[in-house]
Amino acid sequence: MQLRSRRAAPVVSVAGPALVLVMGRGADRAAHRAFRSGEVLAPAEDPAPRLAEGSLVAVPLEHPEPDTIRALLAAAQHADRAVDAIVLGPVPDALPLGRLRAVTEAGDDGFSVERLPAASDRRDARGPFDLIGDVHGCLEELLLLLARLGYEVRLDPAGRPDGARHPEGRTVVLLGDLVDRGPDVAGVLRLVTGMLETGDALAVLGNHDDKLRRALLGHDVEVTGGLDVSLAQLAREPDAFRAAVEGVLTDLPAHLVLDDGRLVVAHAGLAERYHGHESARVRALCLYGPTTGATDEHGVPDRVPWADDYRGDALVVFGHTPTAAREVRHGTVCIDGGCVFGGALVALRYPERTFVEVPAVARHSVPARPFLPAG
Numbered sequence: 001m002q003l004r005s006r007r008a009a010p011v012v013s014v015a016g017p018a019l020v021l022v023m024g025r026g027a028d029r030a031a032h033r034a035f036r037s038g039e040v041l042a043p044a045e046d047p048a049p050r051l052a053e054g055s056l057v058a059v060p061l062e063h064p065e066p067d068t069i070r071a072l073l074a075a076a077q078h079a080d081r082a083v084d085a086i087v088l089g090p091v092p093d094a095l096p097l098g099r100l101r102a103v104t105e106a107g108d109d110g111f112s113v114e115r116l117p118a119a120s121d122r123r124d125a126r127g128p129f130d131l132i133g134d135v136h137g138c139l140e141e142l143l144l145l146l147a148r149l150g151y152e153v154r155l156d157p158a159g160r161p162d163g164a165r166h167p168e169g170r171t172v173v174l175l176g177d178l179v180d181r182g183p184d185v186a187g188v189l190r191l192v193t194g195m196l197e198t199g200d201a202l203a204v205l206g207n208h209d210d211k212l213r214r215a216l217l218g219h220d221v222e223v224t225g226g227l228d229v230s231l232a233q234l235a236r237e238p239d240a241f242r243a244a245v246e247g248v249l250t251d252l253p254a255h256l257v258l259d260d261g262r263l264v265v266a267h268a269g270l271a272e273r274y275h276g277h278e279s280a281r282v283r284a285l286c287l288y289g290p291t292t293g294a295t296d297e298h299g300v301p302d303r304v305p306w307a308d309d310y311r312g313d314a315l316v317v318f319g320h321t322p323t324a325a326r327e328v329r330h331g332t333v334c335i336d337g338g339c340v341f342g343g344a345l346v347a348l349r350y351p352e353r354t355f356v357e358v359p360a361v362a363r364h365s366v367p368a369r370p371f372l373p374a375g
C-alpha cells in the first residue's frame with residue numbers, strides 16, 4: 001500500500017479504469033459530488049460487470065467493514081482492475097487495505113477527482129518504433145544495433161553513452177530484462193535512463209529488472225540468474241546512480257498499449273483479455289508469462305505457450321524466451337535473440353515489421369536451456 005499523501009488532498013488522481021473505495025463519514029455525499037452519477041455504486045451492488053467493461057467505479061462506504069472491503073477487492077481482482085481508496089479523515093488501521101494501489105487521505109471539505117490514463121495506456125504514442133529484445137547488460141551490441149537503426153548516440157562528460165535520438169523521430173521500445181548476466185549492466189542502465197528521460201525510449205519491466213529493483217530496495221532476494229553480476233557492477237557506481245536506477249525501474253510499467261491499441265508490448269507477452277488491465281495477476285503474467293508450475297530437465301519453469309491461442313487484433317511483441325526464429329506468428333512475435341548467450345540482439349521495426357539484428361560480440365553467459373540449433 002502506498003499512502004499518497006499524509007496531508008489531506010483536495011484533488012485525488014485516479015489512473016485508468018479502477019475501483020475506488022470512498023470511506024468514512026460523509027462518504028456517500030462526497031462520492032456523489034466527486035464522481036459522475038453513473039460511476040457511483042452502492043456497496044451491495046456487484047461492481048464486476050462495470051469493472052469488466054472498463055468503467056471507473058466508486059463505492060462509498062460510510063462505515064467500512066472488513067468483509068465488505070474483502071468482497072469488493074475480490075471483485076476487482078477477478079476483473080483485473082486496480083483498487084484505490086480515498087479516506088475521509090485518518091486511515092483506519094484495522095481495515096484490509098494492504099493490497100491497494102493507493103490510499104489517499106481526503107480533506108474535510110471533500111475532494112475532486114483528476115482522471116489520468118492507466119500506466120499501461122500509451123495509445124497516444126504512435127511511433128514509428130524500434131522494438132528491442134532482452135539486452136541483459138550487452139551495451140556494445142545495443143550501441144551497434146542503435147547505430148544500425150540510425151540513432152545518434154549522446155555521450156556524457158566522461159565519454160559514456162547517456163542518450164540516443166533518431167533524426168526522423170523514431171522511438172525505441174525496450175522489452176525488459178535490461179540487466180543481469182552481461183558485461184555492462186550499468187552502462188545499459190545509463191543509456192536507457194537518458195533515453196527514457198528525453199522520451200526517445202519507452203520500456204517495460206522484465207523479471208530480471210524487477211528482481212534487481214527489489215534487491216536495491218534491500219529486499220531479501222535469491223542472487224541467481226546473473227543478479228550477482230548486476231550488483232557487483234552497480235556497487236562500483238555512486239549511491240545517486242543506484243538510487244536513480246531503483247527509481248527508474250520502479251516507474252516502469254509491466255506492459256504498454258501503444259499506437260491506438262494496435263501494438264501491445266510486455267516482457268513475456270500478454271493474452272488479449274488482459275490488455276490495459278492492472279492487477280497482481282496481470283503483472284506476473286507480463287513479467288514471467290503463464291507457467292505450469294513445473295520445471296523442465298534444465299530447471300527452467302515450464303511455460304504455457306499462450307501465443308498459440310492468441311487471435312487478437314493488436315500485434316503483441318515480447319521477449320523473455322530466447323529464440324532463433326524471426327517471425328510474426330498470428331499477431332505475436334518474440335524478439336529475444338538470446339544476445340547475452342551468444343545469439344543476437346534483435347529489433348523489430350514498427351510499423352514496417354522488419355527485423356534488424358546484430359550478432360553477439362561474445363558468449364557472455366551460458367543458458368540453462370540451449371536455444372540455438374546445434375552446431
Ligand SMILES: [Mn+2]
Pocket residue numbers: 177206207208267319320321
Ligand atoms: Mn525474462
